[in-house]
Amino acid sequence: xxxxxxxxxxERLIQLLAKVPGLGPRSARxxxxxxxxxxxxxxxxxxxxxxxxxxxxxxxxxxGNVDTIDxxxxxxxxxxxxxxxxxxxxxxxxxxxxxxxxxxxxxHVLGGTLSPLxxxxxxxxxxxxxxxxxxxGGISEIILxxxxxxxxxxxxxxxxxxxxxxxxxxxxxxxxxxVGGELDYLDEGTLAAALKSRTxxx
Amino acid sequence: xxxRDDGMILGCRRHGETSTILEVMTAAHGRHLxxxxxxxxxxxxxxxxxxxxxxxxxxxxxxxxxxxxQVEPLELHAARLMASAAAVxxxxxxxxxxxxxxxxxxxxxxxxxxxVVTRHLDEPGIAGSLMARFELAVLEELGFGLxxxxxxxxxxxxxxxxxxxxxxxxxxREAGQPxxxxxxxxxxxxxxxxxxxxxAGGLAEAFxxxxxxxxxxxxxxxxxxxxxSRAGFLSALARALAKGENAx
Numbered sequence: 123x124x125x126x127x128x129x130x131x132x133e134r135l136i137q138l139l140a141k142v143p144g145l146g147p148r149s150a151r152x153x154x155x156x157x158x159x160x161x162x163x164x165x166x167x168x169x170x171x172x173x174x175x176x177x178x179x180x181x182x183x184x185x186g187n188v189d190t191i192d193x194x195x196x197x198x199x200x201x202x203x204x205x206x207x208x209x210x211x212x213x214x215x216x217x218x219x220x221x222x223x224x225x226x227x228x229x230h231v232l233g234g235t236l237s238p239l240x241x242x243x244x245x246x247x248x249x250x251x252x253x254x255x256x257x258x259g260g261i262s263e264i265i266l267x268x269x270x271x272x273x274x275x276x277x278x279x280x281x282x283x284x285x286x287x288x289x290x291x292x293x294x295x296x297x298x299x300x301v302g303g304e305l306d307y308l309d310e311g312t313l314a315a316a317l318k319s320r321t322x323x324x
Numbered sequence: 325x326x327x328r329d330d331g332m333i334l335g336c337r338r339h340g341e342t343s344t345i346l347e348v349m350t351a352a353h354g355r356h357l358x359x360x361x362x363x364x365x366x367x368x369x370x371x372x373x374x375x376x377x378x379x380x381x382x383x384x385x386x387x388x389x390x391x392x393x394q395v396e397p398l399e400l401h402a403a404r405l406m407a408s409a410a411a412v413x414x415x416x417x418x419x420x421x422x423x424x425x426x427x428x429x430x431x432x433x434x435x436x437x438x439x440v441v442t443r444h445l446d447e448p449g450i451a452g453s454l455m456a457r458f459e460l461a462v463l464e465e466l467g468f469g470l471x472x473x474x475x476x477x478x479x480x481x482x483x484x485x486x487x488x489x490x491x492x493x494x495x496x497r498e499a500g501q502p503x504x505x506x507x508x509x510x511x512x513x514x515x516x517x518x519x520x521x522x523x524a525g526g527l528a529e530a531f532x533x534x535x536x537x538x539x540x541x542x543x544x545x546x547x548x549x550x551x552x553s554r555a556g557f558l559s560a561l562a563r564a565l566a567k568g569e570n571a572x
Binding site (some may be wrong): 143 | 341347367369371373374397399400402403404407410412413416455551552560
Protein backbone atom coordinates (compact mmCIF):
# COMPACT_ATOMS: atom_id res chain seq x y z
CA UNK A 123 0.00 0.00 0.00
CA UNK A 124 1.38 3.40 -1.01
CA UNK A 125 2.12 5.92 1.72
CA UNK A 126 -0.06 9.02 1.87
CA UNK A 127 1.99 12.22 1.70
CA UNK A 128 -0.78 14.73 2.45
CA UNK A 129 -3.99 14.97 4.46
CA UNK A 130 -7.21 13.34 3.16
CA UNK A 131 -8.61 16.69 1.95
CA UNK A 132 -5.62 17.29 -0.32
CA GLU A 133 -5.61 13.67 -1.50
CA ARG A 134 -9.28 14.00 -2.40
CA LEU A 135 -8.57 17.25 -4.29
CA ILE A 136 -5.84 15.48 -6.26
CA GLN A 137 -8.10 12.50 -6.98
CA LEU A 138 -10.85 14.77 -8.33
CA LEU A 139 -8.47 16.91 -10.37
CA ALA A 140 -7.06 13.74 -11.93
CA LYS A 141 -10.51 13.05 -13.45
CA VAL A 142 -10.44 16.30 -15.46
CA PRO A 143 -9.68 15.66 -19.18
CA GLY A 144 -6.02 16.37 -19.91
CA LEU A 145 -4.88 15.74 -16.34
CA GLY A 146 -3.48 12.50 -14.99
CA PRO A 147 -2.57 11.67 -11.37
CA ARG A 148 0.86 13.30 -11.66
CA SER A 149 -0.32 16.51 -13.35
CA ALA A 150 -3.28 16.67 -10.90
CA ARG A 151 -0.76 16.60 -8.06
CA UNK A 152 1.14 19.49 -9.66
CA UNK A 153 -2.08 21.45 -10.22
CA UNK A 154 -3.20 20.89 -6.63
CA UNK A 155 0.16 22.02 -5.30
CA UNK A 156 0.05 25.12 -7.50
CA UNK A 157 -3.46 25.99 -6.28
CA UNK A 158 -2.42 25.55 -2.67
CA UNK A 159 0.61 27.81 -3.17
CA UNK A 160 -1.57 30.47 -4.88
CA UNK A 161 -4.35 30.18 -2.33
CA UNK A 162 -5.52 33.78 -2.30
CA UNK A 163 -4.76 34.76 -5.89
CA UNK A 164 -6.19 31.64 -7.57
CA UNK A 165 -7.51 28.90 -5.29
CA UNK A 166 -10.17 30.95 -3.48
CA UNK A 167 -11.46 32.78 -6.61
CA UNK A 168 -11.51 29.46 -8.47
CA UNK A 169 -13.57 27.68 -5.80
CA UNK A 170 -15.94 30.65 -5.64
CA UNK A 171 -16.30 30.65 -9.44
CA UNK A 172 -16.88 26.88 -9.46
CA UNK A 173 -19.46 27.08 -6.69
CA UNK A 174 -21.30 29.84 -8.54
CA UNK A 175 -21.17 27.92 -11.82
CA UNK A 176 -22.46 24.74 -10.15
CA UNK A 177 -25.37 26.71 -8.77
CA UNK A 178 -26.25 28.62 -11.95
CA UNK A 179 -25.32 26.40 -14.93
CA UNK A 180 -28.27 24.81 -16.68
CA UNK A 181 -29.09 23.21 -20.00
CA UNK A 182 -31.06 25.43 -22.39
CA UNK A 183 -34.58 24.01 -22.79
CA UNK A 184 -34.70 25.26 -26.40
CA UNK A 185 -31.39 24.21 -27.95
CA GLY A 186 -29.56 22.04 -25.41
CA ASN A 187 -26.64 24.47 -24.98
CA VAL A 188 -25.24 25.10 -21.49
CA ASP A 189 -25.54 28.58 -19.98
CA THR A 190 -26.49 30.28 -16.74
CA ILE A 191 -29.85 31.40 -18.13
CA ASP A 192 -32.65 29.44 -19.77
CA UNK A 193 -33.26 30.02 -22.71
CA UNK A 194 -29.57 30.54 -23.32
CA UNK A 195 -27.83 33.75 -24.49
CA UNK A 196 -27.70 32.49 -28.10
CA UNK A 197 -31.41 31.60 -28.23
CA UNK A 198 -32.57 35.00 -26.94
CA UNK A 199 -30.13 37.07 -29.04
CA UNK A 200 -32.41 39.04 -31.43
CA UNK A 201 -29.49 39.84 -33.79
CA UNK A 202 -29.13 36.19 -34.81
CA UNK A 203 -30.83 34.81 -37.91
CA UNK A 204 -33.72 32.75 -36.54
CA UNK A 205 -34.45 31.13 -39.92
CA UNK A 206 -31.23 29.08 -39.97
CA UNK A 207 -30.35 26.42 -37.45
CA UNK A 208 -27.01 24.65 -37.12
CA UNK A 209 -27.32 21.15 -35.68
CA UNK A 210 -24.27 19.98 -33.70
CA UNK A 211 -23.44 16.85 -31.74
CA UNK A 212 -22.12 18.48 -28.62
CA UNK A 213 -21.75 21.83 -26.84
CA UNK A 214 -18.01 21.71 -27.65
CA UNK A 215 -18.91 21.75 -31.37
CA UNK A 216 -21.20 24.74 -30.80
CA UNK A 217 -18.37 26.60 -29.11
CA UNK A 218 -16.00 25.68 -31.98
CA UNK A 219 -18.44 27.06 -34.57
CA UNK A 220 -18.96 30.22 -32.51
CA UNK A 221 -15.17 30.68 -32.42
CA UNK A 222 -15.17 30.49 -36.22
CA UNK A 223 -17.79 33.30 -36.23
CA UNK A 224 -18.71 32.41 -39.81
CA UNK A 225 -22.48 32.60 -39.34
CA UNK A 226 -24.67 34.54 -36.94
CA UNK A 227 -27.38 31.93 -36.47
CA UNK A 228 -28.91 29.72 -33.78
CA UNK A 229 -28.02 26.15 -32.85
CA HIS A 230 -29.45 22.83 -31.78
CA VAL A 231 -27.35 20.43 -29.69
CA LEU A 232 -28.17 16.73 -30.19
CA GLY A 233 -26.15 15.44 -27.26
CA GLY A 234 -24.30 12.74 -29.24
CA THR A 235 -24.74 10.57 -32.33
CA LEU A 236 -26.61 7.38 -33.10
CA SER A 237 -24.28 4.61 -31.99
CA PRO A 238 -25.41 0.98 -31.94
CA LEU A 239 -22.11 -0.05 -30.32
CA UNK A 240 -22.79 2.24 -27.34
CA UNK A 241 -26.53 1.54 -27.37
CA UNK A 242 -27.47 5.14 -28.28
CA UNK A 243 -30.69 5.29 -30.31
CA UNK A 244 -32.83 8.19 -31.62
CA UNK A 245 -34.72 8.45 -28.29
CA UNK A 246 -31.46 9.11 -26.43
CA UNK A 247 -30.72 12.21 -28.53
CA UNK A 248 -32.43 15.60 -28.66
CA UNK A 249 -33.93 14.88 -32.11
CA UNK A 250 -37.58 15.21 -31.04
CA UNK A 251 -36.73 18.72 -29.75
CA UNK A 252 -35.34 19.59 -33.18
CA UNK A 253 -38.45 18.29 -34.96
CA UNK A 254 -40.65 20.34 -32.58
CA UNK A 255 -38.61 23.50 -33.25
CA UNK A 256 -38.95 23.04 -37.00
CA UNK A 257 -42.66 22.21 -36.71
CA UNK A 258 -43.24 25.50 -34.87
CA GLY A 259 -42.25 27.26 -38.09
CA GLY A 260 -39.93 30.14 -38.94
CA ILE A 261 -36.95 27.89 -39.83
CA SER A 262 -36.04 27.65 -43.51
CA GLU A 263 -32.65 25.91 -43.39
CA ILE A 264 -31.01 23.32 -41.18
CA ILE A 265 -27.24 22.92 -41.44
CA LEU A 266 -26.10 19.51 -40.22
CA UNK A 267 -22.68 20.19 -38.65
CA UNK A 268 -22.13 16.68 -37.34
CA UNK A 269 -18.75 14.95 -37.39
CA UNK A 270 -17.58 13.37 -40.65
CA UNK A 271 -17.72 9.90 -39.15
CA UNK A 272 -19.99 7.01 -40.14
CA UNK A 273 -21.96 7.48 -36.90
CA UNK A 274 -22.21 11.25 -37.44
CA UNK A 275 -23.42 10.79 -41.01
CA UNK A 276 -25.91 8.08 -39.98
CA UNK A 277 -27.35 10.63 -37.56
CA UNK A 278 -27.40 13.25 -40.33
CA UNK A 279 -29.29 10.92 -42.68
CA UNK A 280 -31.73 10.03 -39.89
CA UNK A 281 -32.44 13.73 -39.22
CA UNK A 282 -32.87 14.34 -42.96
CA UNK A 283 -35.51 11.56 -43.01
CA UNK A 284 -37.30 13.17 -40.06
CA UNK A 285 -37.36 16.50 -41.88
CA UNK A 286 -38.77 14.77 -44.98
CA UNK A 287 -41.91 16.79 -45.69
CA UNK A 288 -41.50 19.71 -43.28
CA UNK A 289 -40.49 22.12 -46.02
CA UNK A 290 -37.01 23.01 -44.74
CA UNK A 291 -33.79 22.96 -46.72
CA UNK A 292 -31.32 20.49 -45.16
CA UNK A 293 -27.63 21.05 -45.88
CA UNK A 294 -24.42 19.60 -44.47
CA UNK A 295 -20.85 20.79 -44.04
CA UNK A 296 -18.49 20.14 -46.95
CA UNK A 297 -15.96 17.30 -46.65
CA UNK A 298 -12.49 17.90 -48.02
CA UNK A 299 -8.95 19.15 -47.61
CA UNK A 300 -8.30 20.96 -44.29
CA VAL A 301 -6.37 24.23 -44.28
CA GLY A 302 -2.68 23.36 -44.03
CA GLY A 303 -3.39 19.80 -45.15
CA GLU A 304 -1.02 18.09 -47.58
CA LEU A 305 -2.68 15.95 -50.23
CA ASP A 306 -0.07 13.23 -49.87
CA TYR A 307 -1.13 12.63 -46.27
CA LEU A 308 -4.91 12.61 -46.87
CA ASP A 309 -6.86 9.36 -47.06
CA GLU A 310 -8.34 8.38 -50.43
CA GLY A 311 -11.92 8.87 -49.22
CA THR A 312 -11.35 12.49 -48.18
CA LEU A 313 -9.58 13.21 -51.47
CA ALA A 314 -12.45 11.69 -53.45
CA ALA A 315 -14.99 13.74 -51.43
CA ALA A 316 -12.93 16.90 -51.97
CA LEU A 317 -12.78 16.29 -55.73
CA LYS A 318 -16.51 15.63 -55.89
CA SER A 319 -17.30 18.90 -54.07
CA ARG A 320 -14.78 21.02 -56.04
CA THR A 321 -15.73 24.65 -56.63
CA UNK A 322 -14.95 27.14 -59.43
CA UNK A 323 -11.70 29.03 -58.84
CA UNK A 324 -12.53 32.72 -59.36
CA UNK B 325 0.73 -13.82 -28.84
CA UNK B 326 0.78 -12.21 -32.27
CA UNK B 327 -1.05 -12.57 -35.57
CA ARG B 328 -1.45 -10.63 -38.80
CA ASP B 329 -4.72 -10.60 -40.74
CA ASP B 330 -7.01 -8.56 -42.98
CA GLY B 331 -10.12 -7.09 -41.42
CA MET B 332 -13.10 -4.84 -41.98
CA ILE B 333 -13.78 -2.23 -39.31
CA LEU B 334 -17.19 -2.60 -37.66
CA GLY B 335 -16.98 0.12 -35.03
CA CYS B 336 -14.80 1.84 -32.50
CA ARG B 337 -15.33 3.11 -29.01
CA ARG B 338 -13.39 5.81 -27.19
CA HIS B 339 -10.99 4.60 -24.55
CA GLY B 340 -9.40 7.27 -22.41
CA GLU B 341 -8.33 10.48 -24.07
CA THR B 342 -6.19 9.19 -26.87
CA SER B 343 -7.02 5.55 -27.56
CA THR B 344 -9.91 3.59 -29.06
CA ILE B 345 -11.18 0.06 -28.74
CA LEU B 346 -11.55 -1.18 -32.29
CA GLU B 347 -14.02 -3.86 -33.38
CA VAL B 348 -13.14 -5.61 -36.63
CA MET B 349 -14.31 -8.60 -38.63
CA THR B 350 -11.18 -10.45 -39.68
CA ALA B 351 -10.69 -13.06 -42.37
CA ALA B 352 -9.21 -15.78 -40.16
CA HIS B 353 -9.85 -14.66 -36.56
CA GLY B 354 -13.53 -13.73 -36.67
CA ARG B 355 -14.96 -10.69 -34.95
CA HIS B 356 -12.16 -9.35 -32.79
CA LEU B 357 -11.62 -6.39 -30.49
CA UNK B 358 -8.38 -4.67 -29.63
CA UNK B 359 -6.95 -1.41 -28.36
CA UNK B 360 -5.48 1.11 -30.80
CA UNK B 361 -3.07 3.45 -29.04
CA UNK B 362 -3.45 6.97 -30.45
CA UNK B 363 -6.65 5.90 -32.20
CA UNK B 364 -8.22 9.30 -31.58
CA UNK B 365 -5.48 11.21 -33.36
CA UNK B 366 -6.23 13.21 -36.53
CA UNK B 367 -4.12 10.76 -38.54
CA UNK B 368 -5.87 7.64 -37.28
CA UNK B 369 -9.51 8.78 -37.08
CA UNK B 370 -10.22 8.74 -40.85
CA UNK B 371 -8.73 5.25 -40.99
CA UNK B 372 -10.71 3.82 -38.06
CA UNK B 373 -14.14 4.29 -39.63
CA UNK B 374 -16.63 1.44 -40.12
CA UNK B 375 -16.46 0.05 -43.66
CA UNK B 376 -12.69 0.50 -44.11
CA UNK B 377 -10.67 -2.63 -44.90
CA UNK B 378 -7.37 -2.69 -43.05
CA UNK B 379 -4.38 -4.87 -42.35
CA UNK B 380 -4.05 -5.68 -38.68
CA UNK B 381 -1.31 -6.87 -36.41
CA UNK B 382 -2.65 -8.02 -33.04
CA UNK B 383 -0.32 -8.43 -30.07
CA UNK B 384 -1.06 -9.50 -26.48
CA UNK B 385 0.82 -11.23 -23.70
CA UNK B 386 -1.96 -13.82 -23.25
CA UNK B 387 -4.56 -14.98 -25.75
CA UNK B 388 -7.49 -13.91 -23.54
CA UNK B 389 -6.21 -10.32 -23.26
CA UNK B 390 -7.82 -7.48 -25.23
CA UNK B 391 -4.47 -6.87 -26.93
CA UNK B 392 -3.14 -4.08 -29.09
CA UNK B 393 -3.92 -3.54 -32.76
CA GLN B 394 -1.53 -2.02 -35.24
CA VAL B 395 -3.58 -0.84 -38.22
CA GLU B 396 -2.61 -0.14 -41.85
CA PRO B 397 -5.10 0.88 -44.57
CA LEU B 398 -6.01 -1.46 -47.44
CA GLU B 399 -9.31 -0.18 -48.92
CA LEU B 400 -10.90 2.99 -47.52
CA HIS B 401 -14.62 2.86 -48.27
CA ALA B 402 -16.01 4.92 -45.37
CA ALA B 403 -15.79 8.40 -46.93
CA ARG B 404 -17.52 7.18 -50.12
CA LEU B 405 -20.26 5.40 -48.17
CA MET B 406 -21.04 8.44 -46.01
CA ALA B 407 -22.75 10.20 -48.91
CA SER B 408 -25.46 7.53 -49.18
CA ALA B 409 -28.15 6.98 -46.54
CA ALA B 410 -28.59 3.33 -47.56
CA ALA B 411 -24.83 2.80 -47.34
CA VAL B 412 -24.35 4.23 -43.82
CA UNK B 413 -27.35 2.29 -42.52
CA UNK B 414 -26.07 -0.73 -44.46
CA UNK B 415 -22.63 -0.69 -42.85
CA UNK B 416 -24.26 -0.44 -39.41
CA UNK B 417 -26.55 -3.34 -40.34
CA UNK B 418 -23.61 -5.51 -41.43
CA UNK B 419 -21.95 -4.80 -38.08
CA UNK B 420 -25.17 -5.56 -36.18
CA UNK B 421 -25.50 -8.92 -37.96
CA UNK B 422 -21.87 -9.81 -37.27
CA UNK B 423 -22.33 -8.99 -33.58
CA UNK B 424 -24.73 -11.94 -33.45
CA UNK B 425 -21.69 -14.19 -33.89
CA UNK B 426 -19.43 -15.05 -30.97
CA UNK B 427 -16.18 -13.12 -30.68
CA UNK B 428 -13.00 -14.67 -32.12
CA UNK B 429 -14.94 -17.35 -34.02
CA UNK B 430 -13.65 -17.46 -37.62
CA UNK B 431 -16.20 -17.13 -40.43
CA UNK B 432 -14.07 -16.61 -43.56
CA UNK B 433 -16.97 -17.00 -46.00
CA UNK B 434 -18.98 -14.33 -44.18
CA UNK B 435 -15.96 -12.03 -44.19
CA UNK B 436 -15.59 -12.41 -47.97
CA UNK B 437 -19.31 -11.76 -48.46
CA UNK B 438 -19.10 -8.70 -46.24
CA UNK B 439 -16.21 -7.29 -48.30
CA VAL B 440 -18.24 -7.70 -51.50
CA VAL B 441 -21.36 -6.10 -49.95
CA THR B 442 -19.35 -3.16 -48.60
CA ARG B 443 -17.86 -2.40 -52.01
CA HIS B 444 -21.37 -1.99 -53.48
CA LEU B 445 -23.32 -0.49 -50.58
CA ASP B 446 -23.73 2.87 -52.32
CA GLU B 447 -25.27 1.25 -55.42
CA PRO B 448 -28.91 0.72 -54.34
CA GLY B 449 -29.81 -1.80 -57.08
CA ILE B 450 -26.97 -4.15 -56.15
CA ALA B 451 -26.78 -3.35 -52.41
CA GLY B 452 -30.26 -4.68 -51.63
CA SER B 453 -29.69 -8.03 -53.35
CA LEU B 454 -26.25 -8.44 -51.77
CA MET B 455 -27.55 -7.56 -48.29
CA ALA B 456 -30.38 -10.11 -48.61
CA ARG B 457 -27.79 -12.75 -49.57
CA PHE B 458 -25.62 -11.64 -46.65
CA GLU B 459 -28.56 -12.15 -44.25
CA LEU B 460 -29.01 -15.67 -45.68
CA ALA B 461 -25.29 -16.28 -45.11
CA VAL B 462 -25.60 -15.04 -41.49
CA LEU B 463 -28.50 -17.45 -40.90
CA GLU B 464 -26.39 -20.24 -42.43
CA GLU B 465 -23.40 -19.45 -40.17
CA LEU B 466 -25.66 -19.33 -37.12
CA GLY B 467 -26.94 -22.82 -37.96
CA PHE B 468 -30.35 -21.81 -39.33
CA GLY B 469 -29.56 -21.87 -43.05
CA LEU B 470 -32.40 -22.09 -45.56
CA UNK B 471 -32.34 -24.73 -48.28
CA UNK B 472 -33.09 -22.81 -51.46
CA UNK B 473 -31.27 -25.21 -53.78
CA UNK B 474 -34.16 -27.55 -54.65
CA UNK B 475 -37.87 -28.16 -54.05
CA UNK B 476 -38.54 -29.98 -50.77
CA UNK B 477 -41.46 -31.89 -52.38
CA UNK B 478 -40.38 -32.63 -55.97
CA UNK B 479 -36.61 -32.18 -55.88
CA UNK B 480 -36.76 -29.78 -58.85
CA UNK B 481 -34.20 -26.99 -59.08
CA UNK B 482 -36.19 -24.67 -61.35
CA UNK B 483 -39.35 -22.66 -60.67
CA UNK B 484 -38.81 -22.29 -56.91
CA UNK B 485 -41.35 -19.74 -55.65
CA UNK B 486 -42.04 -20.35 -51.96
CA UNK B 487 -40.26 -21.19 -48.72
CA UNK B 488 -41.79 -23.18 -45.88
CA UNK B 489 -41.87 -21.05 -42.71
CA UNK B 490 -41.45 -24.24 -40.66
CA UNK B 491 -38.54 -25.96 -42.37
CA UNK B 492 -36.93 -23.10 -44.34
CA UNK B 493 -36.91 -25.28 -47.48
CA UNK B 494 -37.90 -24.04 -50.93
CA UNK B 495 -40.92 -25.29 -52.88
CA UNK B 496 -41.83 -24.88 -56.56
CA ARG B 497 -44.84 -22.80 -57.54
CA GLU B 498 -46.87 -25.85 -58.67
CA ALA B 499 -46.10 -27.97 -55.63
CA GLY B 500 -46.66 -25.15 -53.16
CA GLN B 501 -49.83 -23.71 -54.72
CA PRO B 502 -52.28 -25.49 -52.35
CA UNK B 503 -50.52 -23.91 -49.34
CA UNK B 504 -49.58 -20.61 -50.98
CA UNK B 505 -51.23 -18.50 -48.28
CA UNK B 506 -49.16 -20.20 -45.57
CA UNK B 507 -45.81 -20.17 -47.42
CA UNK B 508 -43.34 -17.30 -47.64
CA UNK B 509 -42.71 -15.94 -51.15
CA UNK B 510 -39.23 -16.62 -52.53
CA UNK B 511 -38.12 -13.89 -54.96
CA UNK B 512 -36.62 -15.17 -58.19
CA UNK B 513 -33.25 -13.48 -57.65
CA UNK B 514 -32.63 -15.56 -54.49
CA UNK B 515 -33.06 -18.83 -56.38
CA UNK B 516 -30.14 -21.22 -56.28
CA UNK B 517 -28.69 -20.48 -59.72
CA UNK B 518 -29.71 -16.87 -60.00
CA UNK B 519 -27.10 -14.12 -60.08
CA UNK B 520 -29.65 -11.42 -60.92
CA UNK B 521 -30.50 -8.34 -58.88
CA UNK B 522 -33.90 -7.93 -57.28
CA UNK B 523 -36.40 -5.17 -58.05
CA ALA B 524 -38.22 -3.26 -55.28
CA GLY B 525 -40.93 -5.94 -54.95
CA GLY B 526 -38.42 -8.80 -54.98
CA LEU B 527 -36.26 -7.09 -52.37
CA ALA B 528 -39.28 -6.55 -50.09
CA GLU B 529 -40.04 -10.29 -50.36
CA ALA B 530 -36.40 -11.20 -49.76
CA PHE B 531 -36.09 -9.07 -46.62
CA UNK B 532 -39.50 -10.33 -45.47
CA UNK B 533 -38.13 -13.88 -45.80
CA UNK B 534 -34.81 -13.29 -44.04
CA UNK B 535 -36.49 -11.05 -41.46
CA UNK B 536 -38.96 -13.83 -40.59
CA UNK B 537 -36.20 -16.40 -39.96
CA UNK B 538 -33.91 -13.93 -38.19
CA UNK B 539 -36.77 -13.00 -35.86
CA UNK B 540 -37.86 -16.59 -35.22
CA UNK B 541 -34.46 -18.22 -34.87
CA UNK B 542 -32.20 -15.45 -33.61
CA UNK B 543 -33.86 -12.34 -32.16
CA UNK B 544 -36.78 -13.94 -30.32
CA UNK B 545 -34.78 -16.72 -28.58
CA UNK B 546 -32.18 -14.14 -27.48
CA UNK B 547 -34.86 -11.69 -26.32
CA UNK B 548 -33.61 -8.90 -28.59
CA UNK B 549 -35.21 -6.71 -31.23
CA UNK B 550 -34.12 -6.39 -34.85
CA UNK B 551 -31.50 -3.62 -35.06
CA UNK B 552 -32.76 -0.09 -35.90
CA SER B 553 -30.25 -0.04 -38.73
CA ARG B 554 -32.26 -2.76 -40.55
CA ALA B 555 -35.37 -0.58 -40.72
CA GLY B 556 -33.14 2.41 -41.61
CA PHE B 557 -31.44 0.46 -44.41
CA LEU B 558 -34.71 -0.85 -45.86
CA SER B 559 -36.39 2.56 -45.88
CA ALA B 560 -33.30 4.29 -47.35
CA LEU B 561 -33.03 1.55 -49.98
CA ALA B 562 -36.70 1.89 -50.92
CA ARG B 563 -36.29 5.67 -51.29
CA ALA B 564 -33.12 5.30 -53.37
CA LEU B 565 -34.75 2.73 -55.66
CA ALA B 566 -37.86 4.90 -56.07
CA LYS B 567 -35.63 7.89 -56.89
CA GLY B 568 -33.75 5.77 -59.44
CA GLU B 569 -37.01 4.64 -61.06
CA ASN B 570 -38.31 8.21 -61.18
CA ALA B 571 -35.06 9.40 -62.74
CA UNK B 572 -35.30 6.64 -65.34
